[in-house]
Amino acid sequence: MMNFDEFLEATRTRVQEELPDTQVKIQQVNKLQGESYVGISVQPEGAVAAATFNIGPAFERYQADPSQESAILDKIASDARQVSAAIPVFEVNSITDYESAKSHLVMQVVPVEPNKEMLENIPHKTVEDIAVVYRVELPHPEDSSATTLVTNQLLDQYGVTSEQLHADAVAAQLANHPPVLKNMSEMMAEMSGGMFDMPESPMWVATVEGGMNGASVTQLPDFLQEAADRLGGDYFVLPSSVHEVLFIRDDGSFERDQLESMVRGVNATEVSEADFLSDSVYHYDSDDHIFEKAVTFESRVAESPELYGAEPTRDTMTVLLVEPNQHPRPVEIGTELEDLQAAVGGYIEVVYPFDEPVGLVMNEEGKLDGLTLNRALRDDNGEIYDVVAGSFLVVGLTDEDFGSLSPDQMKAFEEKFHSPEVFVRMGRGIMAVPLPDEKVEKQQEKKLDVPELKPHKKVKEEAL
Known part of the structure; x- marks a missing residue:
């Protein structure tokens, strides 16, 4: 029975046999959100992009039943052929040239702590306990989620500041993947094909068109204020995942600790490591136009109660x-x-x-x-x-x-x-x-x- 390294080499050999004119190699892939892995990459001759397979799940199937070795390797080789044929063809300068890349920038928000080591090599903006990172969308007609991460090395090549990168990413996000805000009851009706006609929910779902990395709407100031106008004032922001957030009006109906307990419970049982954003509850201050942790907002109010129409705390x-x-x-x-x-x-x-x-x-x-x-x-x-x-x-x-x-x-x-x-x-x-x-x-x-x-x-x- 092969160990992982032996299985990895056997997989590379089998894929190379399937694709003799393709560069096939073992590749260490470092990704955000705990998705780093060692896999097999395939890059067709003349292509500027490569596709990489995570071999971990296939190795687990092999361990469970070594007699299936040949079938497992054949399946990987077949998948590699299909993916190789679908690798998009594009000019490398669409990524490396900033004037070409900036109109295809998208934002992604991730938790700081689990990604702390990788963030050292990535331009990012820290907002409380989350980080905003930047990606360039690749021209792939069938997969709008094909992106490449902007690293410090790529930013140096661009010759722009991180502040300019952020501003251009906001503009590109609004143009290519504008924000979407829908009441939860409306979302449920759409998901059920109109079978459920429910009254308006206190929860609103915020994401972007396409849904990928939709929690980045929290970094669109104009959208946050428009949402405040629509909801009628301040609101809590619950990090459902990296792909969406929930807005709940701060009208006294919900307390921060109650919402935090709910968020922690959902994260522990429903959200994958790759989609996890935060256990914190955030808050949008519609008067001061500030997105921050709800506990930070409460501290700010306590320090200057006269500015918020609140009486000082009394013994x-x-x-x-x-x-x-x-x-x-x-x-x-x-x-x-x-x-x-x-x-x-x-x-x-x-x-x-x-x-x-x-x-x-x-x-x-x-x-x-x-x-x-x-x-x-x-x-x-x-x-x-x-x-x-x-x-x-x-x-x-x-x-x-x-x-x-x-x-x-x-x-x-x-x-x-x-x-x-x-x-x-x-x-x-x-x-x-x-x-x-x-x-x-x-x-x-x-x-x-x-x-x-x-x-x-x-x-x-x-x-x-």
Whole structure:
């Protein structure tokens, strides 16, 4: 049984027998996207291009059944004859002469990390974790995907800068393979021959005419802005593969981490190594005209919230709100003085009646203002020594300020103040009577309107 090198040489010999007037040799092929291999190349006499076969799959078939050696080699030789006859004939200067080549440039986007070593020898533009590389389409009437990669050596021969190469590639891409944007429901209808009539999907498919390397549409600024106008604002960009991307309007319906989880799941199960682009989710900012990672966009908004109509992130704490005639409930509020004042309805007073590191934040003038009596405070003997008027907060204490209650503290003080109380004067004293639960339910409509802190969302507000 032959090893790979022996099988490779046997294949070269068999193909040479089939094509005696063709140059046949063993060739190391270095390609992007993990597709490098050792194969057999065939180049007809006088041709400037060669076709190369990856022999790896054929060798695997041979290993599985060595008795099929002759049939496998004959099949490779037959395929080589057909491919050799179809190799396009063209002038070499259509590739090497920049004036001839620039109108046939196309862009391809690939992930940086898996292609890091090859990118050292290729002119490219890095955008976040993806790289834009450039190819020249070969004049092949039956195969629009026949291209040759622009290397640093070829760029030197062109005598142009990488910036000029990019600009010319954008222009050629728009002319030869213009971008296409379709709603997912429209795509599904086309794929089913019109059998499915679905409502508009939140997902839009972006690619180029022909579909090959369609994710390069992310490098067409005018198209990205036109898509924003069509979708109605900012949108997320999901890297479906190197051949297409998905657009989803950034209107609050989807969160970045939710979309990233979806992208990672699809990449792990559905996308081949050759078609993989990224596990990241990207974002297009329609105001600033920026394509970037969604996490980069969020950081930019957080650093300059005033430019994006977003409130600065505020520190919050989770505390217990105790209202008259109501059961206590946890609330999340801001830590600033105005947040505490809003919660109790006026200037605050803080008392520390318990051994636990907690404080009661109450309205300083609750009794003077005639606020509803709320809960009694009792001494170690269970005797009432004061009554809180109006709503109050049970807050945790840090070394420097107020803070959130721990889960145990929240549970303990909810139980302590669970039952609302009504108060009856008895001579010179006062008696607290717990309010039955059915009475509490009837008081729900009388609940004080205490503002709650809404979660801060790092997105720009839509213009009214």
